[in-house]
Amino acid sequence: MRLAKYLAEAGIASRRKAEELIIQGRVRVNGVPVWEKGCTIVPGEDQVEFDDRLIEKEESVYILLNKPAGYISSVHDPQGRPTVLTILKGVSQRVYPVGRLDYDTEGILLLSNDGDFSNLMMHPRYEMSKTYQALVRGIPGENALTMLRQGLELEDGRTAPAEVRVLHEYKDKARLEIKIHEGRKRQVKRMCAAAGHPLLKLKRTAIENLTLHGVAPGEYRFLTPEEVRSLKNKALRQRRQR
Numbered sequence: 323m324r325l326a327k328y329l330a331e332a333g334i335a336s337r338r339k340a341e342e343l344i345i346q347g348r349v350r351v352n353g354v355p356v357w358e359k360g361c362t363i364v365p366g367e368d369q370v371e372f373d374d375r376l377i378e379k380e381e382s383v384y385i386l387l388n389k390p391a392g393y394i395s396s397v398h399d400p401q402g403r404p405t406v407l408t409i410l411k412g413v414s415q416r417v418y419p420v421g422r423l424d425y426d427t428e429g430i431l432l433l434s435n436d437g438d439f440s441n442l443m444m445h446p447r448y449e450m451s452k453t454y455q456a457l458v459r460g461i462p463g464e465n466a467l468t469m470l471r472q473g474l475e476l477e478d479g480r481t482a483p484a485e486v487r488v489l490h491e492y493k494d495k496a497r498l499e500i501k502i503h504e505g506r507k508r509q510v511k512r513m514c515a516a517a518g519h520p521l522l523k524l525k526r527t528a529i530e531n532l533t534l535h536g537v538a539p540g541e542y543r544f545l546t547p548e549e550v551r552s553l554k555n556k557a558l559r560q561r562r563q564r
Contacts, residue, residue: 325361330437332379333416334372337437348373380415384545385433388537395422395431409540420444421505429526430534442557449503449560453528454510456498458519461491466517474516478506481513495522530556
């Protein structure tokens with residue numbers, strides 16, 4: 323097994339970050355520092371240390387959190403704001419957010435110590451769908467809705483087509499359901515602004531077939547083995563079709 327993969331599965335960091343840690347000389351195998359990110363080991367036979375601490379592979383866990391507003395989707399925040407990890411009482415494994423939700427965005431967020439799973443969920447080529455409810459300023463007309471559905475130009479390129487429908491119209495605002503499979507930074511917020519209807523509030527309601535059903539804000543649950551297999555299989559099917 324590649325050393326970076328072992329570190330990722332042990333919950334130390336994502337595989338890419340683990341490769342950086344190896345290059346920095348912070349990892350030792352059988353007492354010997356290694357700097358080659360392509361180094362391989364035999365789990366159960368080779369001893370791996372990170373920052374002088376013996377690493378043992380943890381049991382893989384997969385968590386669905388209903389993130390409230392006011393939390394950072396990170397392990398640590400330099401500004402001292404609370405992170406989503408402070409919500410996970412009783413989780414002994416070292417888990418990491420799978421993707422991000424902005425500080426003021428609510429809704430479904432996955433966390434795991436399985437680096438391969440995280441990569442399958444986050445990388446754009448696997449096209450994992452994410453559904454949002456977006457409260458926007460003004461009432462979008464057909465032109466704005468068409469722009470969102472067909473894709474529009476942002477500073478980092480044109481967005482892929484999205485599924486968009488109006489859930490409710492108020493006096494001077496509207497609630498939209500937007501389903502995308504990309505994961506650009508603040509993408510939905512930028513899409514709404516580019517369509518002429520700035521975002522007022524955002525909530526992610528689903529990732530693929532996972533929803534917030536039965537999970538109140540600030541609470542979490544563990545994914546079932548069947549749910550994990552279903553997500554992985556969907557991502558792998560997308561890869562084979564390319």
